[in-house]
Structures are given as structure tokens and as C-alpha cells.
Amino acid sequence: MTSAPAYEVLRHTFGYDEFRGEQRDIIETLIGGDDALVLMPTGGGKSLCYQIPALVRPGTGVVISPLIALMQDQVDALRTLGVKAGFLNSTQDLDERRLTEQLFVAGELDLLYVAPEGLGVASTQRLLDRGKVALFAIDEAHCVSQWGHDFRPDYLNLSMLHERWPDVPRIALTATATSATREEIATRLDLAGARHFTASFDRPNIQYRIAAKQEPKRQLLDLLRSEHVGDAGIVYCLSRASVEKIADFLVQNGIPALPYHAGLDARTRANNQSRFLREDGLVMVATIAFGMGIDKPDVRFVAHLDLPKSVEGYYQETGRAGRDGQPSTAWLAYGLQDVVQQRKMIETSEGDFAHRRNLAAHLDAMLALCETVQCRRSQLLAYFGQAAPDSCGNCDTCLTPPESWDGTVAAQKLLSTVLRLQRERGQKFGAGQSIDILLGKTTEKIAQFRHHELSVFGIGSDLREQEWRGVVRQLLAQGLLAVEGEYGVLVLTDASSSVLRREREVMMRREPAPAARTKAPKPRRGSSAAAAAPDLDPAATEVFERLRAWRAAGGQEGGGPAYGIFHDAPAKEGGVPAYVIFHDATLKQIAALRPGSLAELSTVNGVGDNKLAKFGQQVLDALAG
Structure with a gap:
């Protein structure tokens, strides 16, 4: 039975009536003072697993996040909910840092975000000794895996949390990890005694599709024009040069797009990332350096124009689509040159034979996913050790079965x-x-x-x-x-x-003939994606668009917020992303229900007490208008 305080926080702070999946057990584990290792897909509700215990337990929840550029957005989203949150990182001036430190020591913060490299500094450790820590949350925990796709050396030092603060519960969270990576996380973070929680890796609202690469730029443009007009999305490319070329190509064809890669100066990267988070309908063309920790819920598609190096990387990147549970697309263009290029990269990579063999095994699994004639979702889930039906009804091989x-x-x-x-x-x-x-x-x-x-x-x-x-x-x-x-x-x-001696049969996937542009297959009736978000009727759709317009006007203008823990400015003044006010899923529920009072509005998922007080009357006015 979940504690009453946890339910109170869930309902009144976050605006939800019930926990999802294993959230309740994870939260109870932390509230009870025990450690947890959590594998949960992007959009599965990982943040609540440490945010609620941090609000229930005495002290401040300390969140270790590798994403300095996103800490401000994470903190702003919590403040909009009425949660007292702050961060410590290198972007702050001395006065801002001192204010945050004073609030922490005084017990005035519910959550404090720090970078792993910052936590390794002696002065930060002494600061944490002066206050009361409710728990440690290690986000993106797969970064501890030395041969993983997002390795961060500073994560290797986080085992000291248990050594220095043995009585403080810890939770390590990641959206993707095989059993081997899971064991590596537990070992390197000294979480041998932690309870393991593995949620389903299935994201039924995402339609997985892998297309034969013919004219990839044109194929991408067809996808966006036929299915994702005006949608926000991410396009991944392998090289910086490709990122620039594809971004320019999309802009020349009338699609608002921005580049993101390590070759851009820090200010340009930060500005492009900020625009992507705050504006509707932008396409970010990026190397895989972009995306981890991005909390934008309405990314409607993730497209790959180059072959990912591993299934883990592919899953992590495609999982950035559809965090709000609405139908979304994961699309990959894949061809011969991708295979040749990846094999060459492995052959010339640094590291010993064992390392190259590990890279080759990752690539082999990715190639098997690309070449399969079976359900892609079932093969993807099987890679992570999860059983699945033979057919999901929402991937290309299920919707238009290929010939072998x-x-x-x-x-x-x-x-x-x-x-x-x-x-x-x-x-x-x-x-x-x-x-x-x-x-x-x-x-x-x-x-x-x-x-x-x-x-x-x-x-x-x-x-x-x-x-x-x-x-x-x-x-x-x-x-x-x-x-x-x-x-x-x-x-x-x-x-x-x-094969040459005719001792082995070679079955192959038939190559599709070049075809005129076609629309993608739709999820068949009864499939998981078709049920994910029922269409609104025309009247409700008009209301939904009106609410989106209100939210956009309130969420996309103005500069960054003045530093302060208790600011109450709406998004237009505070400069937070529009989705921080309400997700699309919440606006759809409001449009369908059309509440006539604040009491009715409070029953909608995602409308907590603080948001009701801040934005409730504005919503009712928008509905009446």
C-alpha cells in the first residue's frame, strides 16, 4: 500500500490520480530508505520515481544529471508545479550559486540538480554535508558503462555516494540497458543490494519503420510533407557536414529546421536547443550528441539518415519521440553504404580486439533488426530480454509484410x-x-x-x-x-x-522496387497505437487548437526567468517551454471534457493545484472565447 503522502503529492502537485506501472513500488522503496535500480523507457515516468520521494522524505533530493544545458528547463518545469527546485553548475554566477547553496543549507529546497563532475568537487561534497539530503537520484545511469553509447567518465566516481553518505537512499535510472549493462551499472555504482525494477520497454505509440535508402533527403522530405506537417521532430545524421546539409535542405524546402553538433559554438548550440524546446513545429537536425535528457513531450518523429551503431543507441534515440503517449514515428533510411561505413569504423577504431568485437556484436544486432522480415517491435523487445507477441500491428513489417x-x-x-x-x-x-x-x-x-x-x-x-x-x-x-x-x-x-560449396541456404529480404511517393501505412484498427489517442471530434479539435494558441502565446516569448526559487510568472514572462504549462495530452483532455469550472478542470490529468491556481482561469477564459 502506497503511503498517503505519496498519493497526496501525486494528485495535488503533479495532477495525476494513479501511478503507472511500477512507479508505486519504486517510490515506496525510496521512501522506506532503500536503494533502487530502475530501467524504464523514455516517457515512462522515471522522474516521478525520485521527485515524489524527495518531496515526501525530509531534506532535499539531489539529482545527478549529465545535462548542464537542460538543468534550467528541468528546474523551471518543477517551479511551475510549485516545487522548490534549484541547480548548481558552471553557468551560474557567484551570487546565484551562493543563493542556491544558502537555500539548500536552510532546508528550503525540495530538489537540487548537480552535474556528476560538480559532485566530484570537494566544496560540493562539503556543502551536502552541511544540509540534509533526502536521496540521491543518478539519472542517465547507463553513462557509467565504459563501452556504452553515452559513456561519461565522471559517472565512475559516483560509487562514493554510498561511501560518504551510507544512510541516504540512492536510485539509478536509465531508459535502456541490456542485462549486462544493468549488472555493470549495479557494480560500478555500488548498488549490489538495490532492488531492480524493469518496466516494459514497449512504446506502443511509436511506429517503427526502416526504409531502403534511395534518395534519403527526398525520402525524408516526403515523410515530413505527407505525415508530419508542422510537427516537431529530430533528424539524426552521423557527421557534422551531413547535419548542416540536411538542415539547409529542409529550410530551402519550407520546413523550419536547425542544426546541432559539436562543431557549432556553445552559444549557437544552446540557442538552437532552447528554440527547439520552446517553439512548436521545429525540426532539429543533429548528431547523437543531441537529445539525452530532452523532456519535450510532443516530438512527433525521430528520423535516422545514417545507421545507428547499436540497438541501445537506436532505442534511446527513437524513444525521444512521443513522450506524451501520442502516435509518433521512428523512421530510418538504411543502405549498403551504411554497413560498409560502420564496418570500416569498427576496423579502424581505438581499443583492443575485445573492444572491436563488442562493437561488432552491437552492429550485428542492429543489422539484424534492419534486415528482419519479422515484427520489428518484437525483435527490439527481445533484444532487451522482453517477450512480445509475434505481431504488434504498428511497425512496417506488420503493416506491410515484406517478402523473403x-x-x-x-x-x-x-x-x-x-x-x-x-x-x-x-x-x-x-x-x-x-x-x-x-x-x-x-x-x-x-x-x-x-x-x-x-x-x-x-x-x-x-x-x-x-x-x-x-x-x-x-x-x-x-x-x-x-x-x-x-x-x-x-x-x-x-x-x-x-555458401560457395552449397552447404548453406541464404534467405534474404526482397528489395522494394523504386516507387512513387506514398503515404505511410496507418495503424490497423485495434492496434496499440490506434488506441493510444482517440481522435477528437471537429468541435473538440477546434477547442484544442484554441488552447494550443493560448499556450503558445503564454510560452514562447520573453527571455529566461530572473533567478529565483519562488517566481510565479506565467511562461510568457518566464520564458519556459510551452509544454511546461500543459502537455498536448492534457489539452486534448480539456478540449474533450470542456470543463466549466475550476473544480471540473482539476479532475484532468496533469492539472495539479499550483497549475490550477496559475492557469486555471486563463484556461476557462480560453474555452469560453
Whole structure:
């Protein structure tokens, strides 16, 4: 049974009537003084798991967050709820820091955010000794994994929390971790005795789709124009140059987009991130350096134009879509060059053989997800050790099942070409030359090396060039072919001989024919995504848009808030993101219910006491208008 104070905080501060999933048990564990290790997907409600115990237990909850640039936004969101929150980081001047320290020592803060590197400073540790700490929350705990996708060296020092403050409960939280990573987190953070909580990794509102890469810029533009007009979203690219090019391309085609990568100066990055959080309908084109800790609930799509290095990274990045539970899209364009590039990066990466083998295993799992003819969601969940139905009804392979075909003969032709080039000519080439040989093309390079004299010349005319590229890609994915060297030339593997000797069958996913632009498949009736957010009727939709206009007018103008713990300025004056006032999901409920009084408005999820007092009458006025 959850304590009455926890329920009171949930209802009156955060505006919700019930806990989700394992939130209640996690919160009770911390309130009781015990440690917890929590795996919960993005948008699953991780923050409440430490915010509520921090408000219930005596003292201040100390949150270790790696995201200095976002601490102000996190604190502003809590202050809008009436929670007394502050932060300590390098962006503050001396007076701001001293004020926060005084409030902490005086017991006037409910939550205090610090960076892991800041917590390692002796003066910060002495400060925490002078006040009362209710709990330690270690957010983004996967950053402790040394071979993970977001490793932060300062996280390795956080085991000292238990050594220095042994009686203070700790909670480590992450949105993605395999069982091996979970054990590494527990070991490195000295959480051997912690209770483990693993929520479902399923995000049923996200539609996973992986498309064959043909003209990726045009494919992306089609996606945004046909399905996500005016929506906020994130586009991930591998390189800084690609980020700049794609952002410019989108802007030239009438889509508001901003770049984000480490090559931009800090001020530009901070400004672009701030605009993305505060404005509706912006597209952020970024390297994977962007996104961790972003609490924007209405990101409607995440698109990848380059292959992620691991399933963990892919899941973490796609999970930034649809935090509000509304239907959202995770879209990836994937092609042969992605596989070649990733294999080359692994071959030339720093680290020993064990490290490269670990990187290769991560990539293999990602390639298996891309090439599967089964339900993508079930394969994704299986990677994290979670059972799932054979069909989810809301991924591309379920909605438009792909064809598989026996590609053994095609594989033999391709592998024979690579073999003959090496044995008969002592040569190694990339995929393009082998495909030209199979297609019988009379190019300058074919003539130069007299490759038309090879016995395999022209034996592959039964497949299109795009199909041959798919054959190469799938052989690379299955480990039946490899790339090596600076130029990514094709070489055989130990497993290739089993195919050449006809001892192994090679099943492949059929490459789609080039097609005119089409709209994406819709979730079938009864699927989890279709049930995630029922459409509003036309009248309610008009009300919802009116409420969004009110919220935008109140949330997107003005500068940053003057530093103060108890400011009551609305968002327009305070400069907080519009969603900090109310999420879209809350506005939809209001539009559907159309409350006529503050008492009726208080029954809507997400309307706590402080927001009711600040914005309640404005909402009623907007409804009446």
C-alpha cells in the first residue's frame, strides 16, 4: 500500500490520480530508505520515481544529471508545479550559486540538480554535508558503462555516494540497458543490494519503420510533407557536414529546421536547443550528441539518415519521440553504404580486439533488426530480454509484410565474383565494381582491368542494381562477406565457403522496387497505437487548437526567468517551454471534457493545484472565447 503522502503529492502537485506501472513500488522503496535500480523507457515516468520521494522524505533530493544545458528547463518545469527546485553548475554566477547553496543549507529546497563532475568537487561534497539530503537520484545511469553509447567518465566516481553518505537512499535510472549493462551499472555504482525494477520497454505509440535508402533527403522530405506537417521532430545524421546539409535542405524546402553538433559554438548550440524546446513545429537536425535528457513531450518523429551503431543507441534515440503517449514515428533510411561505413569504423577504431568485437556484436544486432522480415517491435523487445507477441500491428513489417526469397544462388554469384577478382587477378574492389561485373556493364573501369573477361561477367542480369546492392548489404549483415581497408573493399569470410560449396541456404529480404511517393501505412484498427489517442471530434479539435494558441502565446516569448526559487510568472514572462504549462495530452483532455469550472478542470490529468491556481482561469477564459 502506497503511503498517503505519496498519493497526496501525486494528485495535488503533479495532477495525476494513479501511478503507472511500477512507479508505486519504486517510490515506496525510496521512501522506506532503500536503494533502487530502475530501467524504464523514455516517457515512462522515471522522474516521478525520485521527485515524489524527495518531496515526501525530509531534506532535499539531489539529482545527478549529465545535462548542464537542460538543468534550467528541468528546474523551471518543477517551479511551475510549485516545487522548490534549484541547480548548481558552471553557468551560474557567484551570487546565484551562493543563493542556491544558502537555500539548500536552510532546508528550503525540495530538489537540487548537480552535474556528476560538480559532485566530484570537494566544496560540493562539503556543502551536502552541511544540509540534509533526502536521496540521491543518478539519472542517465547507463553513462557509467565504459563501452556504452553515452559513456561519461565522471559517472565512475559516483560509487562514493554510498561511501560518504551510507544512510541516504540512492536510485539509478536509465531508459535502456541490456542485462549486462544493468549488472555493470549495479557494480560500478555500488548498488549490489538495490532492488531492480524493469518496466516494459514497449512504446506502443511509436511506429517503427526502416526504409531502403534511395534518395534519403527526398525520402525524408516526403515523410515530413505527407505525415508530419508542422510537427516537431529530430533528424539524426552521423557527421557534422551531413547535419548542416540536411538542415539547409529542409529550410530551402519550407520546413523550419536547425542544426546541432559539436562543431557549432556553445552559444549557437544552446540557442538552437532552447528554440527547439520552446517553439512548436521545429525540426532539429543533429548528431547523437543531441537529445539525452530532452523532456519535450510532443516530438512527433525521430528520423535516422545514417545507421545507428547499436540497438541501445537506436532505442534511446527513437524513444525521444512521443513522450506524451501520442502516435509518433521512428523512421530510418538504411543502405549498403551504411554497413560498409560502420564496418570500416569498427576496423579502424581505438581499443583492443575485445573492444572491436563488442562493437561488432552491437552492429550485428542492429543489422539484424534492419534486415528482419519479422515484427520489428518484437525483435527490439527481445533484444532487451522482453517477450512480445509475434505481431504488434504498428511497425512496417506488420503493416506491410515484406517478402523473403531464397538468395542462395545470388549470394554464390556475388561471392564468386569477389573470389575470382582476388584469386585470378590479385585484386580487391568495393561493392560497385563487383555489381557492375555481374550486370555486364561496359564501364571504363571494367575495360581498364579487363573484368569483362571474367567468367562471372554478366551472369547477374536477372537482378536490378538496387537488388544487387541489397544482396551485398545482407551478406555483410549475415557475416558472409566483410569489408576491409580504407576504401572498404569486399573480402570473403570464413563463413563464405559454406555458401560457395552449397552447404548453406541464404534467405534474404526482397528489395522494394523504386516507387512513387506514398503515404505511410496507418495503424490497423485495434492496434496499440490506434488506441493510444482517440481522435477528437471537429468541435473538440477546434477547442484544442484554441488552447494550443493560448499556450503558445503564454510560452514562447520573453527571455529566461530572473533567478529565483519562488517566481510565479506565467511562461510568457518566464520564458519556459510551452509544454511546461500543459502537455498536448492534457489539452486534448480539456478540449474533450470542456470543463466549466475550476473544480471540473482539476479532475484532468496533469492539472495539479499550483497549475490550477496559475492557469486555471486563463484556461476557462480560453474555452469560453
